[in-house]
Amino acid sequence: MGEILEFIFAPILIFESWRFGMEVVISGLLAGVMYSLVALGFVLIYKASGMFNFAQGVLVLFAALNLAGFIGLGVPIPLAIILTIGIMILFAIVVEYLILRHLVNQEQIILFMATIGLAFFLSAFGETIWGSEVKKLDVGIPQGRFEPFGIQIQYLELTAGAVAAALVICLAIFFNKTKIGRALRAVADDHQAALSVGINLRTIWIIVWAVSGIVALVAGTMWGAKSGVQFSLSEIALKALPVLILGGFESIPGAIIGGLIIGLGEKLAEVGWGPYVGGAIEDWFAYILAMVFLVFRPQGLFGEKIIERV
């Protein structure tokens, strides 16, 4: 009986050593911030076009590949960032021109499949140009860690947290205070109504894809600085999916809070339960957590209430 209780409460028992517990919590939360950064890009596109953009993960990889590639060529960092942003904007235009405008009014699943095709294409394209070896990405984020109260915190993780906060504030200002932002919100609310007041849907799509490309660049830079730029980046990005359904597809705060819950939950589970069942439960814990959560709240934490009519 005691053993069973010990197993059930294992994630809580790690706080017996509170420093270790706090380290797990902090690294979990900051991993969650990383997931949130990827999830943000999903949310932007889903809000504006109802498109479940599977390629967002590859977009993260693509952006990071470009940045690392330019820096590798000896381009100064600020210029490399500007160049990469330029490429992401160009990419948005090309995607709109070649794919999106041909798929207007198609069912969601068709759009979804098209983005998977795009993901295939883009990951191979990026690696064709920049090569498939693991690249270091150093944009001047301080390495190392500091230890307040004996708790170890990586500078990189702190930076990621700060950047995520800054990004969310920027997006909030962009969405709420600018004309384009208002247009974006209008499109998200109702496509037809937006069209009827003269909002150009195609321009909006380009802007949304470009913005989520830039968000992908931020996410890619953070992930790349943490673990190098490599193909597995696009797979880590799959973790953004449970974050999304936890937070709700349409909600930016949902993406952030969902990310924190997922990051924290899976770190605690891994440290607590992992040793009992053979480890690597991080691989699936987030998904099961999200699935169980969905059973009780199908629209996610902050998703719009699903109203069904016949």
Added chain:
Amino acid sequence: MFYREAGQFYTTYAKDQGIFQLKQDKYGLWGLLFFAFLVVPIGLYLLVQGGVMAGTTKDYLYNSILLLLLVNCMAAMGLNILTGYCGQISLGTAAFMGVGAFTAYKFSTGMNYRVQKEDNAGELVSTLVPILPQIDNPIALILLAGAVTAIVGVLFGLPSLRIKGFYLAVATLAAQFFLVWCFSRVEWLYDYTSSSTIQIPLLKVLSFIETGTITFGMPDGSTKAVSVSGFLVAGSETLKVPDGAKTIVSASGFILTDFSKALSSPDASRAVTGETFRIYPVPETKYIFSLAIVVVFAFIMKNLVRGRIGRAWMAIRDMDIAAQLIGIRPLATKLLAFAVSSFFCGVAGAMLLIFYLGALEGAEAFNINESFSILFMVIIGGLGSITGSFLGAAFITLTPIILINVQPAISDVFQDKALVEHIQFMVFGALIILFLIMEPLGLSRLWQIAKEKLRQWPFPY
């Protein structure tokens, strides 16, 4: 002119409800089955015998293309039931196939579990203890695999009552990642081997594997020979040449051996007693068996989807609340779709292990890309169409094979292996997007258009 209903009358209700409304369709299908079951194996055999085609080419055709194609057809049918007919998107197909494969493996090896005991020297000795008799009948294995997968599928389908659309798709990812994790972490599943690989043992149907020794009328009267005969379906096994045999001569029935390896010594008088040789099934047997399974399940599926059950599925797909109002129970209907779909996927997984791969590593063979490629098959083939499942499976299976085979031509230009691989991926991705733009309803829609055109031919309308 030739393809129309003129002159064909239905005089009974049974006829009116027949699967094929046109005689031409019916004859076409019989022709296709005749071609697949008889013309392909016999034709290929004759081509090889006639020296037109190399024996290795034939084996490549069977082992690398046709068998894979059949497995994919099966899996695509399974997913099409769930996604195409019942409208529930699933990204966990590969994991369900994996459940089927591992079930087949566990039943074929007798559900071993490990007993660890300390021996006299105090060291841990582990032995595998079977709890069930080993099943060596592939049909029984495949049905068991389907049944177990159906149960697992229902478990993961339970949330589908509350969750819909992409939320459900992501929830099925939970099945994908959790099950694949099990395939590499739950040691019991792969009999505690260090490589977490599973290998299907020898499977046979109807008949026997007989190895024996025959005494030849050699001058000294002592030379014996080994003969192997039987009807082998899957797996392969290393056998020992029985005592006293000096030369190996014959293999008959549906069985192949590599006697030549055991007989590598040019010295004919050398005793071969104790040497080993492998026996394995001829590819034709595997092909015919897989084909028969696919045909039977396609027939079952066709009759399911055009009956009450299928109509309930489609009602749920088209508008679940309206379906509920006309008295369809959503939970039971959705769970039934999950069960039947998983059954098909489980069968596909068992076929993958038994017929196509023989041995596999769960985490690698059933990863998420496999799930996606099956979803591609269903979408590109056409949602809610059995013909579409076949066409889509053919498209997705054959495109990479064609791309690989034109690779030498590309390699000459680029000289870089990784680059060529990337180009393949790019072409594949671009093809998929192009396809979705040009015909979002899939290949089955093209097939329908062709049939309509054919009915009016030679008139424009």
